[in-house]
Amino acid sequence: MAVTLIILSFFIESWSSLLKSEFFTSGITRTIKTILLLLAPGVLAFCMVLSEFYIIQRAGMVPMSIAGIAKEVATISVSAWFFGDELTPLNITGVAITICGICLFTYHKYLKSIQSTIPLDGHGNPILPEEEIALHPRDDSTELDETSRLTSNSADNLEIHQVDEARNMLFSTE
Template sequence: MGFYADHCTYLPPMLGWFTFSALLSSYNKLVFGEAHLAFPCPLLVTSVHFLVQWIFSWVVSSVYSEFFGGNRLKEMTWREYLGAGIPCGLATSLDVGLSNLSLVTISITFYTMVKSATPIFVLGWAFLFGIERITGSLVLVVMIIAAGEFLTVLGEVDFDTRGFVLCLCASVISGARWTVVQLKLQGMQPPLKTAIATMRLLSPSMFISMIVISLAIEEPWLKLGAGTPYFASFEQGLHTVGLCIGGALLAICMIICELYLIMNSSAIVLMIGGVIKEMTTILVGVNFFGDPLNAINVAGISVVFLGVVFYKVNFHMGKLEEKDAESETQNGATEYQKVNIDPEKESGAGYPISE
């Protein structure tokens, strides 16, 4: 028991995080990929995922309001609720929607490689919003990750321009999402207690924006209506609905595992776990989907991971220096509190989203 407590405490949630993340990525590729089920309305399915997350977070935070922070949401004014929920939810919705659209034509492996460049855009948006200063170390991080992404794209065998552009746009919006979430939610007093509370705050606007976009672009009444097999019978209808809800349940399981790690583990555990999670997803793509991977790809993603690790180490070293400086001030007060823009270590503000 002593050995387990010392060395294996985070092993079950970490394995759950890896497993459900890989399953969710596989689900998205199987359902949306043009070489697989090729479901014609990926944005509609994504909106169902958001709806299920909304219902789940509402029920859990209502029944266990004290533990999951439901009371804080009830105390919010409409101005506070909409001011935080709409911009954060819209950015999250666009990020996930574009990510799922990209999986229609690109491989899981290439998708994971491109999305690994998100720290570049986190830094870029943080600089534009005036919450991060450009330093030599940050410039080096951007150059390392950009070089890795160049090698990744250069080595891609089945390159698809449309899928790459969609995935790259998702990465850009993901950077904006983390920055906006931090600006809007981190300064809340009192703060949101858990990621479940944040899910309940953001998921309504995520669902509404995604269903509107789906109706406008995909026209699901035509692609899923008469003459299609998706609702041709009651059994087929149940199969289609179950397929949509299944992905949402995978996303919720992944969120719960990551929530536990966010709330209980250290930044180093999350940093290492995040890199291993990406590597696990790539291995799934190569072994189960037959994604091609050559020496240039491997070199590119290795350089990207190196840049990401350097970014996180640099970030947390800076946070430690800030804490040391803060402890030296009288009564622990500081004139300036830097906004946390690290998407790995949050106190509920940046809850993980299904992708």
Template structure:
């Protein structure tokens, strides 16, 4: 029994390290590739579409060769449940990646940390949570921390801020819609695994992202933002290869995340996420020279306190429910 527990602990530690590394690497990769002061690959929507396309191919290969069954949905269920969830996920990722073209990685990370606020707000709307004083206190704490961060940001960009805030709102909506999707499914646990959900959502995300890219970015119409990356076959292949590399990073991060949640809990992932945010912000200062003011530091500390309060609430809720 002790050896089994020890083996599980080692696997969970491996999942944490894998998620930690690839999550941090993906943040640095995205900023380096899309930052206007760096590689300036100003096609975040196209890149997001390529990532989702990679996820679609890989999840289908996993499902096929592992002989895993997936939940089947009627046309009505598909368009009422899956499509809105996939669109919300696509909007989140597109806005998040687009914001990195305009704002610093540290500012992006701190504003994106407001996601628990939107998770709770949409939880109230969906009926998953009831408004309580402690939850309102958590929301207020995180909002105050984000306000301090915004007020103290030396390189504030309105468009970039709106994009990353939209990503945080869409993230809160997506998680609640995913929870609703998983709860309302009628199949067994194996059929409704996160990988199976990813199997259904990835194609919707790919189509949504590609459509947005073709309408907004027009990557193949020799726009100033894209002509350098697609003016020859060699450059086109290299650009696709670079974007595909990010898709593989994102997929490995997601798989490690799923196994971590399966082996421990979402609380473990959230706590690891707090330390990851601190590491990403530190790297953004060291690598990109991001400037942090006193108000920015204060906002970060206040937001972390709020996130810890949120995680503590979720932990005690799960513990009470188990009892």
């Protein structure tokens, strides 16, 4: 995208007048400052997108969405507090409902993690005992499992597979 904008600006804008402006001709310090001021927002935006990707990868889409909503509530609150923006009763009610929803979701997740009988690590993933890890290694090869499931017609095997499938679905992070 940046390359496309550079090519388009080369034909549309006058680069010679830009490079002859005081931002680039009044000394090396001012030139470096100008370049840093041009690059800083791009680096900041890239870091923000990278952190959002990491949050989605670790926590999922719902917590990321809630974090985005919390950011919007913070923006509204700061604009009202520091800049004197007027909030109508409807705006205040919406902010209050949003804050209550975020608190209730967080409390629900907390209760769910406390009431879990399966030990969880710091990220909320289940910790498997060592013998279960040996029996059910966590790798991406599912060929044997799929083959045994497709060739087995026994009701017992079907029931065991359904229990395993339900367990995998319960603890899936995808």
